[in-house]
Amino acid sequence: EPEVTQTPSHQVTQMGQEVILRCVPISNHLYFYWYRQILGQKVEFLVSFYNNEISEKSEIFDDQFSVERPDGSNFTLKIRSTKLEDSAMYFCASSELASGTDTQYFGPGTRLTVL
Amino acid sequence: AQSVTQPDIHITVSEGASLELRCNYSYGATPYLFWYVQSPGQGLQLLLKYFSGDTLVQGIKGFEAEFKRSQSSFNLRKPSVHWSDAAEYFCAVLAMEYGNKLVFGAGTILRVKS
Numbered sequence: 001e002p003e004v005t006q007t008p009s010h011q012v013t014q015m016g017q018e019v020i021l022r023c024v025p026i027s028n029h030l031y032f033y034w035y036r037q038i039l040g041q042k043v044e045f046l047v048s049f050y051n052n053e054i055s056e057k058s059e060i061f062d063d064q065f066s067v068e069r070p071d072g073s074n075f076t077l078k079i080r081s082t083k084l085e086d087s088a089m090y091f092c093a094s095s096e097l098a099s100g101t102d103t104q105y106f107g108p109g110t111r112l113t114v115l
Numbered sequence: 116a117q118s119v120t121q122p123d124i125h126i127t128v129s130e131g132a133s134l135e136l137r138c139n140y141s142y143g144a145t146p147y148l149f150w151y152v153q154s155p156g157q158g159l160q161l162l163l164k165y166f167s168g169d170t171l172v173q174g175i176k177g178f179e180a181e182f183k184r185s186q187s188s189f190n191l192r193k194p195s196v197h198w199s200d201a202a203e204y205f206c207a208v209l210a211m212e213y214g215n216k217l218v219f220g221a222g223t224i225l226r227v228k229s
Contacts, residue, residue, distance in 0.1 A: 004158075031215065042221050043159070043205060048214035056214020091158060095215070104217060106151070106159040 002026045004107035006092050012113045013082055021077045021110045023092030032075045033093040033104060034067065036060075043091065049075065082114045117142045117210045121220035128196050129228050136191040136223050138206030147209040148189040149217065150180055154202045162204075165189060176200070201227045 005024045013019050025032050034046040048055040049067050066078045075094075079086055089111050093104040118141045128134050140146055147166050151159040163174025170182040180191045189206060203224045207217040 033216070035217070043207075043217075043219040045216035045218070048216060050214075056216060058216075093159075103149075103161055103164060104215075105161070108156075108158040 004092055004094055004105050006090075006107040006110050008110060009108065010111045010113070012115065015084055015114055016081050019079050019082055019112065021079075021090050021092075021112070023075045023077070023094075023107055024073050025075055025092065025094030026096070026105060027073070029094035029096050029105075031055075031095045031097065031102070031104075032067075032069070033095075034077045035091045035093065035106075036088040037091065037109075038085075038088045046077070046090075079112075082112075084114050087112055087114045117208055117213075117218045119206050119208050119218055119220035121204075121206055121223050123223045124221070125224045125226065127226040127228060130198050131195050134191075134193045134196045134200070134225070136204050136206075136225070138189045138191065138220060139187050140189060140206070140208045141187065142208050142210070144211075146182075146189075147211070148180075148182060149207045149209070150174065150178070150189075150191050151205045151207060151219075152176075152202045153205065153222075159205065162191070196225075196227055198227045198229060201225055 007022045032049045037043045047057045047061045064080045068076050089109045091109045092107045095102040095104045120139045149164045150162040162178050165172050165182045203222045205222045206220040210216050
């Protein structure tokens with residue numbers, strides 16, 4: 001069964017450094033998402049992406065964050081200058097259609113630790 | 116605004132016992148509702164979803180959920196719990212008008228005792 005993959009599984013970085021989290025969505029999917037889960041808190045929506053542009057972003061997704069689909073398979077989340085509070089599990093998800101009735105499939109996550 | 120409440124942070128049940136995990140939602144239109152499960156170190160796996168039609172939906176691993184509009188609830192049930200069901204369970208509502216984002220509840224951690 002096709003699945004969403006994410007790399008790396010764990011990333012440790014120093015405060016102020018840039019990080020890029022990578023995701024490979026399911027191949028025929030068109031709608032992509034990033035969510036994050038700070039330890040002990042809810043899973044929170046960050047951004048949705050369709051047709052090479054951001055569809056929606058949350059208030060968390062400020063100028064320090066950006067997303068890109070650099071080629072036909074990868075979907076990346078960049079944090080320009082990491083803060084301690086960016087430490088979280090970051091989940092990528094994808095869905096086949098832009099329809100709300102379509103299921104979002106999640107990757108295993110990248111645990112980001114900012115020191 | 117959309118929101119999901121899972122009132123139970125932890126639940127412990129004996130293996131073989133029945134299970135019900137509660138979920139209440141707040142959403143202005145017809146809700147699209149989901150239950151996901153997260154095992155330790157794993158991603159979120161979809162258990163089941165409700166879009167329309169029959170209010171009792173069946174999912175994987177023997178789970179089912181019932182949509183009750185009058186109570187704004189979407190409770191997850193399983194008649195007989197297995198030790199492998201120990202995990203964290205998340206209820207979510209889809210906010211279609213906001214880029215199809217999922218709004219999650221805080222999760223319920225299920226412990227299964229033998």
